[in-house]
Amino acid sequence: xGRLGTVDPSSYSEPDLITTEHSALNWxxxxxxxxxxGSVLHRFNVLSTNLDKILLDVRDINVTxxxxxxxxxxxxxxxxxxxxxxxxxxxxxxxxxxGTAKGNLNVRIDxxxxxNASGLxxxxxxxxxxxxxxxxxxxxxxxxxxxxxxxxxxxxVKFTYDAVIQxxxxxxxxxxxxxxxxQEGQTSFKxxxxxxxxxxxxxxxxLVSRPLGPNSNVWxxxxxxxxxxxxxxxxxTMLKTASDLCGPYVWKQYDLLxxxxxxxxxxxxxxxxxxxxxxxxxxxxxxxxVVAHEIAHSWTGNLVTNKNFEHFWLNEGFTVFVEAKVVGRxxxxxxxxxxxxxxxxxxxxxxxxxxxxxxxxxxxxxDLSNCGPDDAFSSVPYMKGSTFLRYLEDLFGGPSxxxxxxxxxxxxxxxxxxxxxxxxxxxxxxxKDTDKKDKLGEVDWELWLKSEGMPPIIPKFDETLSxxxxxxxxxxxxxxxAELIDNNNIKQKISIHQLIDFLGKLIEHQDIVDLNERKIExxxxxxxxxxxxxxxxxxxxxxxxxRARLIKRLDEIIEFANSNxxxxxxxxxxxxxxxxxxxxxIAVRNFVSVRDQMMAVCSHTIEKDLGLK
Ligand SMILES: CC/C=C\C/C=C\C[C@@H](O)/C=C/C=C/C=C\[C@@H](O)CCCC(=O)O
Ligand SMILES: [Zn+2]
Numbered sequence: 001x002g003r004l005g006t007v008d009p010s011s012y013s014e015p016d017l018i019t020t021e022h023s024a025l026n027w028x029x030x031x032x033x034x035x036x037x038g039s040v041l042h043r044f045n046v047l048s049t050n051l052d053k054i055l056l057d058v059r060d061i062n063v064t065x066x067x068x069x070x071x072x073x074x075x076x077x078x079x080x081x082x083x084x085x086x087x088x089x090x091x092x093x094x095x096x097x098x099g100t101a102k103g104n105l106n107v108r109i110d111x112x113x114x115x116n117a118s119g120l121x122x123x124x125x126x127x128x129x130x131x132x133x134x135x136x137x138x139x140x141x142x143x144x145x146x147x148x149x150x151x152x153x154x155x156x157v158k159f160t161y162d163a164v165i166q167x168x169x170x171x172x173x174x175x176x177x178x179x180x181x182x183q184e185g186q187t188s189f190k191x192x193x194x195x196x197x198x199x200x201x202x203x204x205x206x207l208v209s210r211p212l213g214p215n216s217n218v219w220x221x222x223x224x225x226x227x228x229x230x231x232x233x234x235x236x237t238m239l240k241t242a243s244d245l246c247g248p249y250v251w252k253q254y255d256l257l258x259x260x261x262x263x264x265x266x267x268x269x270x271x272x273x274x275x276x277x278x279x280x281x282x283x284x285x286x287x288x289x290v291v292a293h294e295i296a297h298s299w300t301g302n303l304v305t306n307k308n309f310e311h312f313w314l315n316e317g318f319t320v321f322v323e324a325k326v327v328g329r330x331x332x333x334x335x336x337x338x339x340x341x342x343x344x345x346x347x348x349x350x351x352x353x354x355x356x357x358x359x360x361x362x363x364x365x366x367d368l369s370n371c372g373p374d375d376a377f378s379s380v381p382y383m384k385g386s387t388f389l390r391y392l393e394d395l396f397g398g399p400s401x402x403x404x405x406x407x408x409x410x411x412x413x414x415x416x417x418x419x420x421x422x423x424x425x426x427x428x429x430x431x432k433d434t435d436k437k438d439k440l441g442e443v444d445w446e447l448w449l450k451s452e453g454m455p456p457i458i459p460k461f462d463e464t465l466s467x468x469x470x471x472x473x474x475x476x477x478x479x480x481x482a483e484l485i486d487n488n489n490i491k492q493k494i495s496i497h498q499l500i501d502f503l504g505k506l507i508e509h510q511d512i513v514d515l516n517e518r519k520i521e522x523x524x525x526x527x528x529x530x531x532x533x534x535x536x537x538x539x540x541x542x543x544x545x546x547r548a549r550l551i552k553r554l555d556e557i558i559e560f561a562n563s564n565x566x567x568x569x570x571x572x573x574x575x576x577x578x579x580x581x582x583x584x585x586i587a588v589r590n591f592v593s594v595r596d597q598m599m600a601v602c603s604h605t606i607e608k609d610l611g612l613k
Pocket of ligand 2: 297
């Protein structure tokens with residue numbers, strides 16, 4: 001495909017010549033046709049003289065009119081759509097009259113989305129918990145906003161927005177913005193903090209809310225809303241902790257929306273309204289760390305944003321780093337370090353499986369010239385990125401030195417979009433005149449940013465909690481069932497996080513002795529796994545059942561794969577099943593039967609995992 005733009009390889013837009021300042025959305029939600037119809041009015045800032053055209057990103061969008069608004073008059077303008085790139089989108093060219101001046105320019109585009117818009121998911125009433133009403137939600141990261149609205153779909157451009165949404169009157173509409181006005185069947189929103197297009201978000205369904213704190217509510221379908229309020233009751237403590245670390249919270253509201261199970265990610269940091277998967281509802285708050293992660297994005301990602309997705313680690317590595325600090329402040333340093341070490345086990349797994357054929361995607365800064373962001377997505381920017389930051393923190397003198405730098409960095413680049421060199425420059429600027437300046441020369445940037453595989457240096461973490469799980473994984477991998485029954489070590493009490501980590505480490509053992517039905521049953525009995533409704537536990541147990549080739553338990557594995565379409569869970573399960581000849585045809589048949597219920601990003605990647613594409 002090549003690089004589509006000079007600033008962003010995944011976008012046709014030309015932010016050096018023209019940028020979006022504000023977008024006014026006017027949509028009617030048509031559930032019968034599964035389309036959004038309406039218009040967007042972009043206020044652009046023209047930066048170049050004699051600009052003759054505006055290039056925007058679209059994906060399967062039907063444009064019906066483009067109009068220039070100036071001095072109270074409306075001038076229709078020519079437009080055409082060209083240069084399709086599969087799984088990325090097309091270029092929308094808006095032709096400008098000769099002599100277009102620098103400065104403000106208002107253009108309205110009338111359009112409708114395709115009924116298979118990649119950034120939208122439409123659910124029938126039967127697919128919801130309540131079974132009475134339809135539901136629709138969006139997921140725009142990384143480059144799906146272009147399937148929802150013609151726009152400069154690049155994180156190098158930030159704009160404010162307002163929206164007027166017409167929707168069935170019995171449903172509630174929510175957006176990544178503050179609700180401005182609510183009437184029967186019409187809701188208006190305002191987002192006054194500039195955001196990149198990937199943070200545009202909308203959800204409409206039969207939703208109710210419960211308060212979590214003064215400026216915080218949790219939204220969900222009625223059947224689960226009380227359980228959600230209980231599961232996420234620590235949200236305001238997390239917000240306060242993150243804000244102590246990172247600076248003032250500028251988004252005014254922090255609401256959570258617990259999504260239907262087909263939501264493809266653990267969480268999505270949509271401003272004012274984080275989307276989270278219902279697979280976090282473990283009943284004991286043990287998976288609520290994802291909320292700390294999404295809260296951290298209020299600074300890292302949403303305020304200081306990667307300029308394009310090649311520098312995605314600036315969003316995610318920083319966010320995992322802050323998330324771990326929030327968890328550390330709430331649960332202690334041992335938990336913080338355990339979390340970081342546990343992340344490294346997940347990274348190891350990702351390199352061994354998902355990225356085995358594309359090791360170049362294990363670099364911290366990737367080349368997206370010939371790869372869509374969805375295909376490049378992995379745990380590398382998260383885990384390698386946060387490990388790099390922890391390495392830097394240790395090198396420069398620990399949290400007491402590095403946390404003030406972090407605050408300074410966030411303040412310096414708030415409301416901006418940056419690349420890795422901007423971060424490097426900020427680090428140099430901050431430390432160059434201090435007694436730490438010699439440390440700057442010790443950082444091997446090339447090695448950290450460009451080498452493949454695991455982080456080149458593993459910082460010294462507290463291993464107290466991790467040593468327990470390491471030893472358990474060793475025992476379970478090396479011992480026969482008879483030996484295990486006699487081993488009292490396996491009966492020691494471990495926390496739910498240790499259980500999850502232990503199962504992950506066991507999966508990483510390539511040679512598990514006697515991995516058969518009896519061993520799986522002993523594992524289930526020892527740790528009470530049959531009763532567990534913790535999705536992270538179920539996921540890892542299912543992978544071990546697949547490794548044990550227990551064909552009679554295939555139904556429960558398929559049931560898990562159909563219970564949610566969070567890619568973190570269903571992609572590895574499908575990949576494992578694809579490598580098991582007896583199970584593969586069943587997995588493929590199942591996938592084909594449920595793929596229409598998945599978001600495009602999910603079905604597209606699983607198709608690849610199953611070798612169908
Ligand atoms: C180097 C990678 C380059 C680009 C990838 C950027 C975006 C990829 C796209 O697929 C969207 C990702 C959205 C992620 C949202 C939330 C995650 O934090 C969830 C992590 C996984 C999970 O917990 O389910
Ligand atoms: Zn994130």
